[in-house]
Structures are given as C-alpha cells and as structure tokens.
Amino acid sequence: MIETRGFKVLRAAGLAVLSAIVVLPLYVILVTSVKPLEDVRGVFTWIPSTVTLEPYLRIWTTVPLADYFVNSLIVTVSATVCSVVLAVMAAYALSRFAFRGSRAFSLVVLSTQMFPGILFLLPLFLIFTQIQNTVGIQLSGSHLGLIITYLTFSLPFSIWMLTGFFASIPKELEEAAMIDGLGRIGALVRVVIPVARPGIVAVSVYCFITAWGEVLFASVLTNSDTRTLAIGLRAYASQTDVYWNELMAASVVVSLPVLVGFMLVQRHLISGLSAGAVK
Amino acid sequence: MSSRRSPHGASAAPRRRRRSPLPYGLVAPAALMELLIHIVPMILGVWIAFLALTQFSIANWVGAPFVWLDNFVAGLDPAGAIGSQFYGALGRTLVFTLVVVAFSWALGMFAAVLLTSRFRGNGWLRTLFLVPYALPSYVGTIAWAFMFNQRDGVVNRILVEDLGILDEGPFWLLGGNAFWVIVVVTVWQFWPFAFLMLLAALQSIPGDVYEAAALDGASLWKQFTRITLPMVRHANVVLLLILGLWIFNQFNVPYVLFGPASPEEATLVSPLIYQQSFNNWNFGVGGAMSVLLLLALLVASAFYIRLVMPKERSIDD
Numbered sequence: 211m212i213e214t215r216g217f218k219v220l221r222a223a224g225l226a227v228l229s230a231i232v233v234l235p236l237y238v239i240l241v242t243s244v245k246p247l248e249d250v251r252g253v254f255t256w257i258p259s260t261v262t263l264e265p266y267l268r269i270w271t272t273v274p275l276a277d278y279f280v281n282s283l284i285v286t287v288s289a290t291v292c293s294v295v296l297a298v299m300a301a302y303a304l305s306r307f308a309f310r311g312s313r314a315f316s317l318v319v320l321s322t323q324m325f326p327g328i329l330f331l332l333p334l335f336l337i338f339t340q341i342q343n344t345v346g347i348q349l350s351g352s353h354l355g356l357i358i359t360y361l362t363f364s365l366p367f368s369i370w371m372l373t374g375f376f377a378s379i380p381k382e383l384e385e386a387a388m389i390d391g392l393g394r395i396g397a398l399v400r401v402v403i404p405v406a407r408p409g410i411v412a413v414s415v416y417c418f419i420t421a422w423g424e425v426l427f428a429s430v431l432t433n434s435d436t437r438t439l440a441i442g443l444r445a446y447a448s449q450t451d452v453y454w455n456e457l458m459a460a461s462v463v464v465s466l467p468v469l470v471g472f473m474l475v476q477r478h479l480i481s482g483l484s485a486g487a488v489k
Numbered sequence: 490m491s492s493r494r495s496p497h498g499a500s501a502a503p504r505r506r507r508r509s510p511l512p513y514g515l516v517a518p519a520a521l522m523e524l525l526i527h528i529v530p531m532i533l534g535v536w537i538a539f540l541a542l543t544q545f546s547i548a549n550w551v552g553a554p555f556v557w558l559d560n561f562v563a564g565l566d567p568a569g570a571i572g573s574q575f576y577g578a579l580g581r582t583l584v585f586t587l588v589v590v591a592f593s594w595a596l597g598m599f600a601a602v603l604l605t606s607r608f609r610g611n612g613w614l615r616t617l618f619l620v621p622y623a624l625p626s627y628v629g630t631i632a633w634a635f636m637f638n639q640r641d642g643v644v645n646r647i648l649v650e651d652l653g654i655l656d657e658g659p660f661w662l663l664g665g666n667a668f669w670v671i672v673v674v675t676v677w678q679f680w681p682f683a684f685l686m687l688l689a690a691l692q693s694i695p696g697d698v699y700e701a702a703a704l705d706g707a708s709l710w711k712q713f714t715r716i717t718l719p720m721v722r723h724a725n726v727v728l729l730l731i732l733g734l735w736i737f738n739q740f741n742v743p744y745v746l747f748g749p750a751s752p753e754e755a756t757l758v759s760p761l762i763y764q765q766s767f768n769n770w771n772f773g774v775g776g777a778m779s780v781l782l783l784l785a786l787l788v789a790s791a792f793y794i795r796l797v798m799p800k801e802r803s804i805d806d
Binding site for chain 1: 763
C-alpha cells in the first residue's frame with residue numbers, strides 16, 4: 211500500500227489496538243503470577259500490592275507439576291519423533307516418485323487432517339479396551355496409548371508439510387550424489403535431509419506445540435499417573451478455592467518451552483505453512 | 490511446484506519408469522499407521538453407531554447388541570430430548586463458526602495489511618501477534634477464564650470501573666453470555682493464523698501495482714478492494730475453509746472454560762458428542778452424532794482437497 215499520511219495514522223492506531231488485544235491476557239497472566247494470594251482475591255488490580263516470586267516456588271508442591279511435566283515431555287517428544295520419522299520417509303516418496311496409490315494416500319492424509327479428534331477418540335478408546343481385554347496390554351491410561359492417539363493429528367500434518375519442503379529441493383542435488391555412488395536412501399540421508407533440516411525442525415516444533423497443548427485425548431486417556439500438563443493444571447482449583455496466582459505461574463512455566471521453540475523456528479514454520487495455502 | 494519430469498529426462502526417465510519397490514517401502518510405515526489411527530477407527534465409529542453401547546456394555550463392547558437405527562432415532566430425532574439438543578448445538582456451532590471466522594479473518598487481514606509496509610518495529614509486532622497462536626491453547630483459555638471471572642474479573646473491572654460502560658458486572662460464564670465468551674477466546678487464539686497466511690499472500694503482490702493505482706488517484710479503500718482482495722483470492726478461499734473446519738470442530742476452549750459440561754447456550758457439537766459419550770455413557774448415541782459429523786466433514790474436505798491438491802498430482806498415476 212502507498213504510505214500516505216492518513217495510512218500512517220491509521221496504521222499506528224490499528225497496531226496499537228491489535229497489540230492491546232494480544233497483550234492484555236499476557237499481562238494478566240504475568241501480573242497475577244507474581245501476586246500474593248490475598249491480592250488475587252477480590253476485584254482485579256492492575257498493579258500488584260506486593261511483587262512476590264512465591265507462587266513460582268509453591269506450584270511444585272501444591273500439585274505434582276514436575277510429574278505432569280515429565281508425562282507431557284515423554285508423550286510429546288515420542289509422538290513428535292514418531293510422526294516426523296514416518297513422515298520424512300513417506301514425504302520423500304510422495305515428492306520424488308510417481309507410484310500407484312500415491313494419490314489415494316495423499317487424499318487420505320489431506321482429508322483426515324481436517325477431522326476432529328472427537329471422531330477418533332471413542333473408537334480408539336474402544337480398541338484400547340478390547341486390546342486390554344484380550345491381550346492384557348494396558349493402553350488406556352498409558353503413555354503409549356496417548357502417543358498413538360497424538361499421531362492422529364501430527365502424522366498427517368507432518369507428511370503434508372514435509373512433502374512441500376522436499377518438493378522445493380532441486381532433484382539435481384540427489385542426482386549428483388547418486389552419480390557419485392550413493393544409493394537412493396544414501397542420497398536421502400546424506401543430501402536431502404540435511405538440506406531440508408530447517409523444514410524438518412519447523413515441522414517437529416509444530417508437532418511438539420500441538421501435542422503439548424492437546425486437551426481432548428488427554429482428558430480421557432490419562433490417569434493420575436500419566437496426567438499431562440493440559441489436564442494437570444486443573445488441580446490448582448480445589449473444591450473451595452482457585453489458586454489463581456499459582457495457576458498463572460504454572461501457565462508461564464509450561465508456556466516457556468513452546469514459546470521459545472516457536473520463536474526460534476517461526477521463519478521456517480511460516481514459509482512452510484503458507485506454502486501450502488498460498489501458491 | 491516443479492514438474493516431476495527431469496529437464497535432462499532422456500537418461501533419467503527409463504530408470505524411473507521401472508517399477509521400483511522403494512517408494513512403497515518408504516510409504517508403508519506411514520500408510521500402516523494411517524490405517525490404524527484413521528481408517529480402522531472411522532469404520533469402527535460407523536459400526537458402533539448401530540450398537541447399544543452404554544456403561545454396562547462398554548467393557549465387552551464387541552458383544553453389544555446391534556440395534557439398527559435406534560441410536561440415530563434417539564440422538565438425531567428433532568422431537569426427542571437428545572435430538573433437539575443436537576440440532577441446537579449444530580445450529581449454534583454454525584453461527585459460532587461464521588462469527589469467529591469472520592472476526593478472525595477481519596483482524597488477520599487488517600494486521601497483515603498494516604504490517605506489509607516497512608517501518609521500524611515491524612518484526613517485533615509480527616512476532617508479538619503470533620504469540621496467542623503459539624501459546625498452549627489451554628493456557629490462553631485459562632487466562633480468559635480468569636479475566637471473565639464472575640464479578641471481580643478483569644473484563645468487569647474494565648467495563649465497570651475503568652470505562653464505566655456498565656453499572657454492574659454481569660456473570661459471563663453462565664447463560665447466554667457464555668456463548669460470546671467462547672467467541673472472544675476462540676477469535677483471540679485463531680486470528681494470528683489468518684494473519685500469518687494473509688501476510689504471506691500479501692507479500693507476493695508486487696508494490697508497483699499500488700504505485701500505479703495511487704498515481705491514478707485510487708483511494709486506500711479502492712486499492713484494498715480492487716487490488717488486494719482479488720490478488721489474495723486463492724489464499725483466502727483455502728484459509729477460510731481451514732479456519733472454518735478448525736473452528737467448527739472446536740473443543741479445547743469450551744472444555745477448559747466450562748469443564749466437561751458447557752452451559753446449554755454455549756454447547757458446540759464436538760463437546761456435545763463428548764458429553765454424550767463420556768459423561769452420560771451413551772456411546773451409541775455419541776457414535777450416531779459422530780457419523781453425521783463425519784459425513785458433513787467429508788463433503789467439506791472434498792472441497793478442501795480440490796483446492797490444495799497440486800494439479801500435476803492428478804495427471805500421473
């Protein structure tokens with residue numbers, strides 16, 4: 211757009227309003243997380259009467275936050291690694307070969323990506339129950355069960371994104387490597403994957419973020435031993451009281467890893483996400 | 490996207506045309522997982538919609554009696570108690586989707602237009618605007634739950650004390666207000682995605698088009714409606730469909746705000762299926778609702794696939 215004077219005024223005002231919309235909840239989280247409990251009760255105050263880091267210390271003992279953290283890490287990292295490894299292989303095949311069934315496979319990947327977890331939750335829950343009844347392997351309430359269900363959203367997404375990334379890498383690179391004596395797989399591992407590394411990292415971070423924030427499957431498929439952060443944070447609300455300051459401090463702590471990861475790869479993530487939609 | 494044929498095709502083409510088992514080997518593990526986590530559950534989901542599945546039969550669901558269309562009658566009969574709830578939720582979810590998509594798109598477009606121009610601080614704002622999208626969804630929702638909290642929350646503090654718009658702070662998380670709360674929270678979480686997509690699309694428009702238009706005396710609004718909108722048409726279509734599907738399926742925001750049972754005025758389809766299945770143990774009825782949802786989404790994703798599937802992929806087989 212041409213930057214007339216009017217546009218500049220509109221821009222400043224518009225950006226101020228948008229920033230306020232974004233920042234307000236973030237400010238509330240931060241300021242509440244450093245208030246003492248008596249300051250959180252009653253009408254909200256913009257400035258805390260006293261600033262204290264006590265909530266950040268107490269969050270670890272009020273609820274077993276460290277356990278939830280470990281559960282979330284196990285499930286999220288496993289689901290991310292599984293889906294990215296499977297997706298790298300599949301996406302390479304889709305981006306480099308024309309083969310019977312490739313279109314059908316892509317169709318399944320694209321369409322299931324649009325389906326909500328609620329469609330798969332009940333059937334998977336029943337399958338897990340049945341496996342436990344017949345084979346005796348406990349999936350419902352275990353890390354493994356949750357990891358499998360997290361693939362329902364991370365795998366199609368990873369395949370779709372990585373196919374796009376791989377397609378943008380010139381084939382001549384691998385052809386040169388293959389002339390130098392590498393096989394297809396060798397060329398994939400030694401040439402294509404290193405070149406696509408920013409894309410692979412971006413997809414991994416995206417899968418991590420999505421799984422870290424997942425609520426639906428976790429609410430049904432975890433028990434007191436395998437509870438993830440998404441469900442565990444509810445424990446700061448007791449029957450009689452909500453420890454809002456601790457809840458907000460815990461929110462800050464669980465958000466930091468994903469926010470940092472997101473900021474580190476946002477450039478690649480943005481180019482990849484938009485490559486799919488904007489051509 | 491580049492063509493699949495190599496430019497120096499003569500030597501490469503015969504090698505590629507030979508049926509190699511390699512692509513099948515590479516796709517097989519992912520295909521097997523897709524089968525296990527998507528195809529089998531979908532088929533099973535349709536099957537259980539025809540079973541009498543309650544808390545009594547769930548432990549041994551394979552032996553649950555086949556009841557033909559009873560679940561569909563119970564769950565989808567507009568005159569019945571559950572059916573009227575379902576159609577209410579369906580209509581509400583459609584309104585919810587339209588309102589949230591409209592606001593998310595408008596905010597995203599506004600921000601994208603403002604940040605396409607270069608100025609100091611542009612990069613910082615771009616990053617800031619993406620924070621709601623990167624934040625775990627339940628964290629953002631918890632913050633809003635606190636802000637809409639009863640009479641003493643931030644929202645009422647602003648409306649009553651700081652701005653003086655209302656005399657007394659209403660209850661937000663009960664009754665009809667609850668619907669608007671999920672609208673606000675969902676828009677807050679999703680508009681950055683619209684912003685991100687539209688920013689990418691806007692950056693592909695060459696600047697001299699606007700210069701020429703400005704020389705001809707076109708106003709900013711004219712430039713927006715005559716140049717910007719037509720140029721991002723394709724991105725818009727895909728974006729609106731993706732956003733629409735995501736928001737139609739929204740579960741996290743109502744679940745974190747209200748717990749397992751939303752107030753009736755704010756019950757959407759996904760949470761209703763959850764309630765039927767896991768609160769009321771009416772798995773068969775939940776299954777019947779899921780089948781209807783599945784059919785609707787299959788139609789929507791057929792549109793989506795036509796839009797995003799690369800053209801050349803349909804030629805070779």
